[in-house]
Amino acid sequence: MAAESGAGGSAGYIEHHLTNLQVGEGFWTFHVDSLFYSVLLGVLFAGSFYFAARRATAGVPGRWQSFVEMMVDFVNTQVKDAYHGPSKLLAPLALTIFCWVFLMNFMDLVPVDLLPRIGELMGIKYMKVVPSTDLNITFGLSVAVFLLIIVFSIRAKGLGGFGKEIFLKPFGKWLLPFNVTLKVVEELAKPMSLALRLFGNLYAGELIFILIALFTLGNTLTSLVTSAAAFSFLVQFALGLAWALFHILVITLQAFIFMMLTIVYLSMASEEH
Amino acid sequence: MNINATLLGQILVFAALVWFTMKFIWPQVIKAIDQRNKEIADGLEAAARGRSELDAAQDRVEALVGQARGQASRIIDQANGRAARIVEEAREEGERERQRLVGLAHSEIERETSRARDELREQVALLAIAGAEKILQREIDRSAHGEMLERFTSRI
Numbered sequence: 001m002a003a004e005s006g007a008g009g010s011a012g013y014i015e016h017h018l019t020n021l022q023v024g025e026g027f028w029t030f031h032v033d034s035l036f037y038s039v040l041l042g043v044l045f046a047g048s049f050y051f052a053a054r055r056a057t058a059g060v061p062g063r064w065q066s067f068v069e070m071m072v073d074f075v076n077t078q079v080k081d082a083y084h085g086p087s088k089l090l091a092p093l094a095l096t097i098f099c100w101v102f103l104m105n106f107m108d109l110v111p112v113d114l115l116p117r118i119g120e121l122m123g124i125k126y127m128k129v130v131p132s133t134d135l136n137i138t139f140g141l142s143v144a145v146f147l148l149i150i151v152f153s154i155r156a157k158g159l160g161g162f163g164k165e166i167f168l169k170p171f172g173k174w175l176l177p178f179n180v181t182l183k184v185v186e187e188l189a190k191p192m193s194l195a196l197r198l199f200g201n202l203y204a205g206e207l208i209f210i211l212i213a214l215f216t217l218g219n220t221l222t223s224l225v226t227s228a229a230a231f232s233f234l235v236q237f238a239l240g241l242a243w244a245l246f247h248i249l250v251i252t253l254q255a256f257i258f259m260m261l262t263i264v265y266l267s268m269a270s271e272e273h
Numbered sequence: 274m275n276i277n278a279t280l281l282g283q284i285l286v287f288a289a290l291v292w293f294t295m296k297f298i299w300p301q302v303i304k305a306i307d308q309r310n311k312e313i314a315d316g317l318e319a320a321a322r323g324r325s326e327l328d329a330a331q332d333r334v335e336a337l338v339g340q341a342r343g344q345a346s347r348i349i350d351q352a353n354g355r356a357a358r359i360v361e362e363a364r365e366e367g368e369r370e371r372q373r374l375v376g377l378a379h380s381e382i383e384r385e386t387s388r389a390r391d392e393l394r395e396q397v398a399l400l401a402i403a404g405a406e407k408i409l410q411r412e413i414d415r416s417a418h419g420e421m422l423e424r425f426t427s428r429i
Binding site for chain 1: 280
């Protein structure tokens with residue numbers, strides 16, 4: 001449990017948990033921990049799904065293939081319901097987003113101190129294990145989606161059509177600045193809301209796990225014999241369990257929302273308003 | 274919690290992952306699913322076709338059985354009719370044979386009767402002659418009285 005004996009008490013403990021392992025200066029700073037876990041989980045997703053896809057047969061599927069097919073079918077249904085254009089990209093994109101975001105969110109259910117502690121024993125001072133509590137990660141996803149929105153818009157309406165949509169709608173040419181402002185706000189709201197919603201939910205969830213872990217901060221195994229420490233241990237266990245159970249719902253829901261909104265935004269982009 | 278180059282890294286990773294999924298995961302899995310769906314649809318269709326064929330065959334079998342049953346009963350009827358006719362014919366034949374035999378017997382009897390009568394007549398004639406001889410004691414000449422005797426015997 002939270003046997004962290006870092007300097008600075010609870011405030012120090014929390015701050016330590018919210019600090020990324022960083023490399024570089026200024027803008028060219030990389031959050032190594034976020035990127036590491038993000039890549040690791042991405043590879044886990046791609047590798048395990050590739051394992052099923054490579055030997056996918058039309059015959060009786062194995063369990064893993066069944067699961068993969070279930071996911072693919074689920075995503076495919078969502079995409080087909082919302083998007084009517086021709087796209088080889090959107091469905092795999094949605095699948096990737098759902099699975100990857102879910103896995104990144106899932107790191108939130110790993111005990112808050114487990115991986116950082118192991119890292120500390122290996123000499124790594126800071127470690128945030130949940131990539132989706134890093135704004136860079138969530139914005140990385142949503143900015144990519146935003147770029148795709150622009151690409152889809154131009155592909156569906158042509159450069160002229162897209163320009164017309166920016167400059168001349170909804171008020172016609174005499175209110176051109178308003179049109180542009182409105183459009184920019186409207187479009188920017190999409191990646192902002194995508195990234196901030198995911199980040200906010202996961203950051204808050206992570207923070208609550210950290211706060212729950214505070215109950216036994218500073219306790220050692222031997223001090224558990226005192227009734228007060230044992231009581232705080234029980235409280236931490238109960239709260240942690242409750243929050244984790246609730247969080248299973250949150251992480252799945254957030255992954256689903258991110259995927260769904262991506263599909264909706266991209267299908268909106270490829271239709272005339 | 275500031276935005277930095279991690280974002281760029283994440284975008285690159287994301288792009289690579291999406292590309293990988295699009296290239297190596299999605300098409301294969303979708304292909305397998307579609308193919309299986311098609312196979313299942315084909316199987317269901319084949320099952321339906323088999324069922325309807327079975328129904329048709331059963332209908333045909335029933336028709337054949339009915340036909341055969343009708344034929345059999347017709348044959349039996351025919352056989353019965355023929356048997357009755359044969360029996361009838363046999364009876365008539367028997368009747369004819371009986372009548373013929375009876376007729377034969379009658380004529381035989383008649384012939385026997387007339388023969389017996391002739392014989393009797395001759396015997397009676399002889400007796401009469403013998404009697405007359407006895408009575409007349411040689412007075413009767415057989416050749417002289419032959420005509421009278423003949424008349425006498427023919428009246429018997």
